[in-house]
Amino acid sequence: MPLQQSCLCCRKLICLLCLVCPGRCIRLDSKVILNATRSNETLWRYFFPQHPTWDVSKNWVPYTECLIEDQCWCFHVEGSMSKVLNPRGAEKAFTLATGTPQDLTRSSQAKEDCSCFVPSCPSCCLFSDMRPAKLLAAIALMRKLKITHVVEDGRYGGLSALIYALHGFHVTSIEFLPLGHVSAALGSHGNVHLVDGDSRQKVVEVIEELQTSNAAVAVIFDGLKRFEAYEVYQKIASKVSLAIFDDTNIRDGFAFRQMLHERNHSSWSTDSRTFGRVLRAEEPVLQSLLQPLRGRKFMGGMEKLGRFHYTMVEGGQWPSEGVCEAW
Structure with missing residues (x-):
């Protein structure tokens, strides 16, 4: 009988005499997401406050001033x-x-x-169509993965970039057609770097530059969508820990998810049945803070955030091992 064999998860050799695996992998699945979101009470209270304010430093808001x-x-x-x-x-x-x-x-x-x-003033007014449950899952998982830098494709209203920065990440936010008041409001924030231009080139350039600083990177595609975003992702997949593709439950989204499955990507989506408790916890917040938007039509669907979901995908720098544990 051999004294060593390959660990089924991290594929490192383990000693059958001591039965200790050098590391145990963290996989991208519902269990990991739920543990990450539910175990962080501070994040939970920020995104799902019992008594929401309009102060983004205290809790999630859909827009600021x-x-x-x-x-x-x-x-x-x-x-x-x-x-x-x-x-x-x-x-x-x-x-x-x-x-x-x-x-x-x-x-x-x-x-x-x-x-x-x-x-309402020269350098204010940010907004975001990224619903709180999606931000909670992203930030909770990125913390678990020890992500240091978020590359955001698609700044639009800028508020999601600010929220990532408020929760401790360095952010590079890329936008093809920047809004002037958004650029002005974010320009003074030290943890947010603004890049304007075609994200099909800029995402690749930014992530290649980050490689020189040993940053742990997550990329969020909220400008380019689905298959077009995936073309860019293929160029940088080996250099990021996590990729998030927004709006994968609309238009050709389910075909996109099927493609991920056929190519054996480890992925998870926010409309997973197991995420239902989190989505239900979000409902009172959306009912309260989206009330001023009812009956209106916004470009991007700000008035109906509850219908949009994203898909997370393990990147090439996804950690191969977690805390060393006994089998």
Whole structure:
């Protein structure tokens, strides 16, 4: 009988005499996510407060010092979403259908009006369409993985970047069409670095640069979506610990998840049945803080955050072992 064999999880040789595995792997599954979210009471209270305030330093909010305007573009434009403040915004606009900035001045969508957020002061007003349960799962897991740096593809309203920074991560936030008040509000935060440009190139450049600093990196695709984001991910997969692909339950999202499964990626999604208790805990917060948005239509669906989910994927730098434990 051999004295050594391969540990089924971490694939390191173990001594059958002492029966101690040099390390035990942390796998990306429901158990790990639930343990991470439920064991962190401070995070739980931040994202699901019993008595929510509008202070983002105390608890999750959908937006900060913003005013709501109802005469706005229904697609992402540069500068300001307000048609009043940015009447020529459609000349450089982005929709998921176009994929790249285009002049949509003559489009039928340009004639529609949506609601949007405008600043109540020169350098304020942030917002986010990343629901609290999704942020809780991401931050709790990233802490467990000892992530040091978050690379965010898709800044838009900027609030998610700030929330990552408030919870201890260094953040590089990339945006193709930056909103002026968002850039101004985030520009003074020391843990947030803003990069403007095409994320198909910028994500790769930023992560390659981070390799020189031995950062433990998570990348969040909230600008590029699903298959387009995956093309970029393939270029940096070996250099990140975790990747998160947003909006994988809409449009071609389920085909995207099937592709991940067929390629043997270890993944987990926030609409997993086992995550139901967390989603139920989120409902009172959404009911309370989204109340001012009811009856309005926002580009990106700010008024109905509860319908959007993301998928996490193990990256090439996912830790191969956890705390050494006896078998």
